[in-house]
Amino acid sequence: MARTVDPERTRARRDAISSAAADLFATKGFDHTTAAEIARAAGLSSGSVFYYFADKRAVFRSIFEADLPASREMVARHAEGTDPLGSILAMVDELGGPAQDPSASGILIELLRQIDHDVQLQIVIAQTTEVIRGGLVALVERGQASGVLDPELDPTEAAAWIQNIVDGAFLSADPERDPRPMLRRIVARFLSTPPSTQGGNS
Amino acid sequence: MARTVDPERTRARRDAISSAAADLFATKGFDHTTAAEIARAAGLSSGSVFYYFADKRAVFRSIFEADLPASREMVARHAEGTDPLGSILAMVDELGGPAQDPSASGILIELLRQIDHDVQLQIVIAQTTEVIRGGLVALVERGQASGVLDPELDPTEAAAWIQNIVDGAFLSADPERDPRPMLRRIVARFLSTPPSTQGGNS
DNA sequence: GTCTATAGCTGGATAGAC
């Protein structure tokens, strides 16, 4: 006896809605994207959108829910290794690479707009941010211990600024220009031990 | 005989609407701020908003129109001086200082969202951005000429990245934390001549 | 110039057929 619902199919439908919506939200914004448009883009009717999602916000949230496991995976992948700064820069490359894509830029901006108005979304994003920050903090600390990175920096604050810098790159998305080389330069110089300036602590 | 319109009064009313709207747009967003709310906050009726402005977008634009002369003034103020890097950092301080203010952060995010949908707004912002960029480019070039700043950097690209970094600071507005010291560090290190690394060109 | 009142439209979410 077949089950009433095929979970695989349900997931596929949800994903279709989610990814069609992501494109629309990125280009038109959340408020100017109608449920009917999402439905059309996903190949079903407007009523069905509300069968798979409680409301429009839930559709928006679903876009970012996939990021959490992906972030965990990325952090784990860069956690080991003998070169902490190298690992940080590799993470920066991964995080900042999509900044070239205007669609990624658009969805980040939309996220910034929506996050104040949706507590559930705040939780999802806070988790993802924390995972990435945690990975960066650990690497900064290791870099400081090995003398490559400036020991004066507070690791948590430094990690937050790395995320800031990367996010800044998203704000001027230019498909023609790979932001990663400059991002690497900025972050590497930001973190590194001052060449000779002796910080005269007693 | 008094003139029918008192230009001074008209300007005052427009400013009242503009600044009341800025607060609302920053916290609630453009789409969720109604003309009636703006009117109430400015102390007049909803119909009057459309007497002073052609439409809601024009109200939003007016917020940024004041930035252009202010930017010219700031650039002029930092154009002279014997210490180009110092001048750049002073500009970064001025540009990034408001990042602490959640309202400034909110309005920047809203700007990013609206700019795609309003050509007139694009023009206003492009002009302001150009003025600031121009000021930074000149200072970078002078710093390079005097050997303080890395000659390998393309001045225009470097200026654009300074603006990116500053904007990034706005994305995590924290009233408790002054972003300026870190911004100065990041920008100074980003621009400065590499300590000894000889770039072996030929 | 400034108000009140409202026309006219849009779009989220639902009801109920299939």
Added chain:
DNA sequence: GTCTATCCAGCTATAGAC
């Protein structure tokens, strides 16, 4: 599960009185 049809709230922008 998926559709169509639609209700209803909310809003911009205008009309016209004062």
